[in-house]
Amino acid sequence: MGWLARLLAGLALLAAGVLFSPQTLRSGSDARISVKLSTYLRLAHLLSFSAAFGTVLWVTFIGGIIMFKNLPRHQFGNLQSKMFPAYFSTVAICCAISVASFGYQHPWKSSSSAERYQLGFLLSSLAFSLTNLFVFTPITIEMMRQRHKVERENNIGDEVGDSKNEEVAKANPRLAAMNRKFGMIHGLSSLSNIMTFGGLAFHSCYLAAKIDL
Template sequence: MGWMTRFLSAVVFLAIGVLFAPETFGSKSDGQHPPKLATFLKLAHLLCFSTAFGAALWVTFIGGIIMFKNLPRHQFGNLQSKMFPAYFSMVGVCCAVSVGSFGYLHPWKTASASEKYQLGFILAAFAFNLSNLFVFTPMTIQMMKERHKIEREANIGEEVGWTKNQEVAKVNPKLSAMNKKFGMIHGLSSLANIFSFGCLAMHSWYLARKLDL
């Protein structure tokens, strides 16, 4: 994921530059832009936002639940440890592009209150994703590996569901303590992901009001 981190960093710095100094990139304070440029930026914003929103919806409420209910726990955990860094990186890039394009089209100095709120929602979604990518996900993966080791020693982990883990944890203090640590960090990660999805959902309502079908 090294190349993805570098790419994300480049996109982030570009988005920050567009956000705080849009005039440097040719943005007009009066909001008037060449039609082709405006259309391109709107398309970039729409595609990146919809990608982020759709991915968050699928991973949070559909894909993850289906995998958990059908895969052996260790296999599920190992898959998640590979999928989530890519997921948060992709959503982070999409949010950064959305922030940059929206900030370019609606410079902060002349943006309406509604537009400033929307920029805040996208920025918040971006921040929650970065917190997951660089803080919570690495911690969760590390704790998951440690718990897998403890579970293998107890000859569990290849079953579907949490039943055996909970049974063994009642008589295994080490596993019980690890479950609590993992649950806390995983809970914070899930909470950040839910908040990010909520912010994207708020922006989807704003975009829906702008559509003329």
């Protein structure tokens, strides 16, 4: 099944869920034709937030670790260079939808302090994901490619798990300098990613308090 067919199938299921929701079925004929805007906004917020939270959770704590431990290091890096732009774009788009839908339902002037804090958490997640997308990721990818070139010249990079990089870098000042710079940028990118997750995690606690199970 191609991506377009999957998208259409997902949209069809989503539309069916909205049309046959209890709120719609209990409403009059006018509501069955046009569901209230607030329902769509809550749905958009819930879906976009859950997509962002789940994506960050999987990539950061599960998928990335599994790939790192089971792929040759250069293969892992090349895969990350293709995946990270899509990853941060997806998270940023979902965070933007969450911010817009939440902000529309809770205007700043009339919202409570708790709602303002939540909008701030969502905005921080959006800002950190955009920072990773437009600042850290391009720099990290370029530095990784340069370091891979030097490592190939020294016949390293195909190992899985423990890297031979540090051992070779002791006798290679150029590689050692690359490692320091790469480590700094990669560390900032990782910190930014954790801050994105943190903002979403705080908002998840807020939503949990609102759910009546």
